């Protein structure tokens with residue numbers, strides 16, 4: 069069996085490594101140059117994500133390129149402490165708490181590891197369309213005019229997936245959440261967070277978080293209400309993003325303002341979309357995984373971990389279930405509920421991030437109670453999810 073994987077982001081190379089472990093060959097086709105530009109947002113990879121990587125022995129390389137933030141401190145915009153929590157108690161395995169790194173770095177590390185294992189990861193290949201072949205496989209066409217054939221096509225092509233639209237021409241499109249995230253990297257900042265700690269500020273008009281790397285840089289992000297359309301956002305400069313972020317934190321205690329001001333041009337803004345449910349994850353020998361199948365807004369910080377879990381479970385299904393279409397059906401049965409629960413959880417968390425004034429009072433009163441046992445324990449189904457690579461997957465249950 070040979071799989072064509074579209075997308076060399078988080079799920080693409082990981083799926084390729086999992087398939088290889090299952091005895092299935094594949095190649096990854098990525099629209100952009102492999103290795104990325106080193107810019108963009110950073111993310112927290114919680115232990116269920118690291119656990120998924122452990123299933124394909126790729127956790128160590130990510131561990132080496134990331135740092136930990138196993139403490140969280142919550143405060144109001146006025147500087148009032150709401151709660152301090154540890155995230156590294158009662159962990160799944162040897163990996164304590166979330167690991168922090170840029171998303172582009174995570175993709176690079178995973179692609180490099182896949183290449184090291186002999187898997188082709190080809191950059192500059194934008195997938196355009198797919199058609200069934202006479203032998204029941206699939207032929208994928210790219211924007212450079214090339215066509216490649218395989219037994220199945222895996223769409224790991226992210227939120228604006230082309231594969232999703234081929235599986236189902238009526239597939240719902242991701243919806244703009246009305247929220248933008250601005251992310252910045254400050255050198256020699258006047259404010260730093262303690263080692264291993266992420267500080268989160270529930271401000272008057274924005275949710276702001278920051279942490280300091282072992283090298284001394286301070287990374288921050290802020291959730292702000294979206295004001296502009298896609299075209300304006302694409303044309304927004306780092307300076308303008310900083311300006312928008314500054315407006316939103318102006319009424320708070322000055323920590324966020326100082327950090328934004330200390331940031332040079334290493335600052336990006338991203339429009340946030342989500343996709344609550346995709347009716348069809350697979351058709352014939354084609355399937356979508358990760359953000360292409362289910363996109364959660366980043367509020368719960370789990371989209372990448374969920375994409376990594378998908379990668380492993382898909383490979384297990386193809387390893388154990390006889391017939392590609394049955395394997396894809398089983399994959400969807402195993403993953404849909406969990407993935408959609410994450411999208412719903414993230415949507416609820418967004419309401420806490422940028423509330424109306426009255427809701428803000430209620431939020432500041434309720435948060436310490438909600439976080440009584442620590443944020444992770446508030447959602448153990450999310451972070452304590454373990455995948456046992458050796459566990460055998462059974463055939464799909466009949467009907468949905």
Ligand SMILES: Cc1cc2nc3c(=O)[nH]c(=O)nc-3n(C[C@H](O)[C@H](O)[C@H](O)COP(=O)(O)OP(=O)(O)OC[C@H]3O[C@@H](n4cnc5c(N)ncnc54)[C@H](O)[C@@H]3O)c2cc1C
Nearest residue numbers: 075077078079099111112195226358359369370371372373
């Ligand atoms: C601001 C922000 C913060 C986030 N924070 C977190 C966090 O803290 N923790 C967490 O777990 N998750 C976080 N996420 C979510 C996480 O980034 C995504 O869920 C994750 O990247 C999804 O992985 P994926 O492989 O499905 O898609 P992606 O990583 O998006 O990869 C898709 C790849 O497909 C490529 N591609 C697209 N179209 C084509 C095509 N036609 N042909 C070929 N290639 C194509 C793209 O270039 C891309 O490389 C965050 C997201 C955002 C926006």
